[in-house]
Amino acid sequence: MSAIPGLAPKPKTDVAAAASDELYETRKQIYPQSVSGTFRNIKWALLVVGMLVYYFLPFVRWDRGPEQPAQAVLVDLAHQRFFFFGITIWPQEVYYLTGLLILASFTLFLMNAVAGRIWCGYLCPQTVWTDLFLLIERWTQGDRRDRMKKAKQPQNLETIVEAILKHSLWLMIAWWTGGAWVLYFADAPTLVKQLATFQAPAQAYIWVLILTASTYLLAGFAREQVCVYMCPWPRIQAALTDEWALNVTYRTDRGEPRGSMKKNKALRAAGKPAGDCVDCGQCVAVCPTGVDIRGGLNMGCIQCGLCIDACDNVMTKIGKPTRLIAYDTDENIRRRSIGLPALKPKIFRARTIVYMVLIVGVAALMGFTLATRRSLGVDVMHDRNPIYVALSDGSIRNAYTVRILNQKGATRDFKLSLAGLPQGKIEVQGHPDDADGSVPITVGADQTLELRALVTIPDGIQLPQSTTIQIVLTDVTTGEVAKKVDFFKSP
Structure with missing residues (x-):
């Protein structure tokens, strides 16, 4: 583009030239110095507790019976279950996961309202693992002044050995971090043995490699860059304080x-x-x-x-x-x-009280539903084509797919019966009826069973075109009952 006549281009100043050449500030290497005191001790205590829980929780055992996994905390993707000590979460109970995410969000909001980014400073995994990596760095290469001095000097045998030792320890921690994560998705002792003998599934090695690399890079090299540039929380928390x-x-x-x-x-x-x-x-x-x-x-x-x-x-x-x-x-x-005396912090104020009430409310609701949930379930799906069949003897038949859910860690005996249909009869293919008209069903531990059920009324029974019925499932031993409402279609 040619210059406008009569106007000379304005020369760039040094500051403007520098700004046009560099859009981002050059990263400066940070060498945090060790320190002792109250808050450092709190961080060490949380680090130790957090690491012990993360690394060794997969090896904690929990007896659920002979037909159930014995790992206390297990995400069983193969059987679509989540086991947490005495609690088992099924896929259809994903609302518990939603509740946990809501609880985590409100807890984070509460922590922010009380003490800003206290999560970031004490509990965030990036902070915890970076602290651990820094501890190893100081142990192998010295404190702040030593590391700064060595960084300016040419490499020698001592610094090379120190660097090799540091990175070896970093990689060991990163590898065990990735390895511990995959142990939550399979029986930990078995998977450890398989990993050591190169007999584990390929997915396990892939995820261990991915998590090893991410831990090594984020805690060893990115460090504060994650907190400043990658993490969205610093930009969000200002709106919540x-x-x-x-x-x-x-x-x-x-x-x-x-x-x-x-x-x-x-x-x-x-x-x-x-x-x-x-x-x-x-x-x-x-x-x-x-x-x-x-x-x-x-x-x-x-x-x-x-x-x-x-x-x-x-x-x-x-x-x-x-x-x-x-x-x-x-x-x-x-x-x-303005010369006024300071006031005591107001921990209990409208904002924090609302968060506390929400946290208690969601936790109480989840606890109540867990305490009162049934250990069995029944689901019914009516056949759509044909929606009913008129048999040669004049009787009318509807067909259903019935799915029975046993959420206990033991085999259970049930009875399937029909309610709401006068003189109606329920039959299940492959299962003989009892004298009382119900059908005995056995379902294995922690399993679902899909059945083909037929409901029939004899000739001469006058019903509306659509009649509400109930498929009733009863535990023979405990008397626990589950019902599912559906309809019976007639001409």
Whole structure:
């Protein structure tokens, strides 16, 4: 395109030229420093508990009877069942999965309303596995300063050996992470043996490989990039918070103006204001995402509290009160800025109470339906073509497909009977009738049985064209009953 006459093109400034050449900020390698303190101990405790549950839960046994799987938690895709200790979920009970997802959502909303991204900082798998990988990195290559120094130096035998050891341990953890996941979908001891002897199904090896690679890459290399760029939660949670949510906060009213201990001491001696922050940078050094919390809330902050521990350690050393950085609310920040005293956090407020009520309500509903659900079921489907048959003796017959469900871990004896049709008779192909007109049926443990049922009325019975009937299934031993309403069609 030619230039417009009389107008000279505006020369690009250095800033504009740089912006046009680079659309994204170059990633800076982050070397989180180790730290000790209250919040770090909480994170270690949650990491240990979470890892123990994840890795060893597939090996927990649960006796469900001789015909049932003995694994406490099992997603049995082959038989379309989900076993969770004493609970068995069938495919038609997918609403329980929906309920669990709703509970998880409301719990996440509640956690966000109480303390911001506390899930991200303490319980998110990305955070937990990254913490574990960082622990191995520090053990093999040293703490922050050592790793930064080695990164600038040429490789030598020592650094190569350290790197090989680190990546070997990372791969071992990643492999066991992927291996533990597939153990939830088959009998764990059996599958471990099959994997070790190369006799496992190909799908098991494929998923172990996929999960090994994803764990190794995300926890070992992507790290904070997942939290800042890949995870949608930082962008969503701002819409679910308010001025009373606790967030990791730097107290500017107490910390500013910041400066070195020598500088601040001189300012105080001269009667000038000086803050408690000595600008040591420890809060930034320990942050797993490289955020300087002193600049205010940042999307990269996962609210893990490690900067609180680091700052408290420094404040203790210089004889100042702790919690210069602390969990605080936006309302208290506002109040301090205008000279008002801070208020206690309001954990119980309209937003959190609504979430709590919803969580309790959904959990109670799920618990009630689980406690009162039947262990048997019957489903009936009427034949459509022909919808009825007139037999040679004048009787009328309708045909049905009956599916019987036994949700217990033992073989059960049932009786199938008919209700709502005067002088009607039910027959099941391959099963003789009893004297009372019912049909005895045996269904294996945790199985469904599909039957062909015929309902007949004799000649001379006058009925409407469509009559409501019930197919009744009764447990012979316990007396438990299930019914299914359908219709009987006549001319």
